[in-house]
Amino acid sequence: MTELMKAVVTTGNGGYDKLVYKDVAMPELSEGEVLIKVLAAGINNTEINTRLGWYSSSIKQSTNATSDQTLDIETPDGGWNKATPFPFIQGTDCCGQVVSIxxxxxxxxxxxxxxxxxxxxxxxxxxxxxxxxxxxxxxxFAEYVKVRASEVFPVDCDWSDAELGTIPCAYGTSENMLHRANLKAGEIVLITGASGGVGSATVQLAKRRGAKVIAVAALEKHAEVARLGADVLLDRSADLLAELAEQSIDLVVDNVAGSTFPTMLKLLKRGGRFVSSGAIAGPVVDLDMRDMYLKDISLIGTTAWDEPVFPNLIRYIEKGEIRPVLAKTFSLADIAEAQKEFLEKKHVGKFVLIP
Structure with missing residues (x-):
């Protein structure tokens, strides 16, 4: 008799009706794999974007403009520039316990x-x-998940399961950006979307490296972002050129993009760097090549994590050098409710599902 577990199966591109909480077969291990009991699973923009098909090259709108609609995907690349393997179980963040090998x-x-x-x-x-x-x-997004043993990292700390569930995607993405951009102590870094999962992680990780952090976030979230270590806080509606002046920033960490992208290049010093792993305000931007090549600016795209990134995070956690930003927890069965509230963007940090 097949052993069963509860999981949320995403059945295709579309709305919340595509998230089906049901019994599915337990994962069966192959060579080199481990079975993990999921203790906590964070929610990210990427799960919603993948369900909607936003990653398709045929989609030009911001994620906010597409969050409650079924997209007209013209090409079968609605995942991360490849076809999504529907039906399947989403969930990019996992804190768990190894139960079988x-x-x-x-x-x-x-x-x-x-x-x-x-x-x-x-x-x-x-x-x-x-x-x-x-x-x-x-x-x-299930009671159990299997993965290659090489991708499993024991962590020894007093954090709760839910707090650890905030870490993998947001902090891994953030640390990878700062690693690739080689952020150094004393440099000035501008972080857009600083109240989100990746943004709040980046504030902490940039401060850990000794940088001066200028954070852009909604005014009502400034107090919480300041507690994470931001030195300067600016509202999302601020005139950044007026507030900061041209050629004042060493590194821009920008997962917002959209209409503000040209301003970011003007803010960068000669030899400055722009690093991104997202484009929630719109993937298509205006680029004046002169702002890039005349100032010797480096544009750095990041998706694949470099080898030191995740071991670094485990070390930072165990040494108490970073802290989780847990906004709220939900039961796994309430995933649609959690994603709806997530998209309201009233929180700072991460939402986490508990199976």
């Missing part, structure tokens, strides 16, 4: 509380080819 996996993992590295290099770290938990194969 394949025969070729070291037994000392059993019983450990772990985080899963969401971004997996398919070959090795010499290739940028990657797949993502909960986007390219079954993820953590």
């Amino acid at each position: 394949a025969d070729d996996v070291k037994a000392d993992l059993v019983g450990k509380r772990v985080l899963i590295r969401s971004c997996i290099r398919e070959q090795d770290f010499n290739s940028l080819d990657n797949v993502w938990l909960g986007s390219d194969f079954d993820g953590a």
Whole structure:
């Protein structure tokens, strides 16, 4: 008799009706894999965007403009520039406990509380080819999930399961951007969308590196973002050029894009860097090439996580150098309610589902 578990199955591109909470077969382990009991699973923009098909190259709108509608996807690349494997289980963040292992996996993992590295290099770290938990194969919106043992990282700390569930996608994405952009102590970094999951992580991780942090967020969220370490806070409606002046910023970390993109290049110093892993205000931007090449600016795109990124995060957690920003928890069965509230963007940090 097949053993069953509860999971949220995303059945196709569309609205909340595509999220079906049901019984499914337990994962069966293959060589090199471990079975993890999911203790907490964070919610990210990417799960919603994947369900909607926003990553398709045929979509030009912001994520806000598409959050409650069925998109007209003209090409079958509605996942991360590839077809999404519907029906499947989403969930990119996972804090869990290892409960079973394949025969070729070291037994000392059993019983450990772990985080899963969401971004997996398919070959090795010499290739940028990657797949993502909960986007390219079954993820953590379930009672159990399986993954390669190489992507499982034990963590020893006093954080709750829900607090650890805030970490993988947001903090991994943030640390990867700062690692690639080589942010140094004493540099000035501008962070847009600073109250979101990735933004709030970036404020902390940039301060940890000794940078001066200028954070852009809605005015009502400034107090909470300040507590994360931001040195200067600006409202989303602020005239950034008037407030900061041209050539005043060493690094821009921008997952917003849209109409503000040209301003970001003007703010950068000669030799400055612009790094991004998203475009929630719109993926198509105006680029004046002169603002880029005449100032020797580097434009850095990041999706595939570099090898040091996730081990670094585990170390930061265990040494108490960062803290979680947990906004609220929901039961797994209430995923639609959680995503609806998530899209209201009234919170700071992360929402987490508990199976």
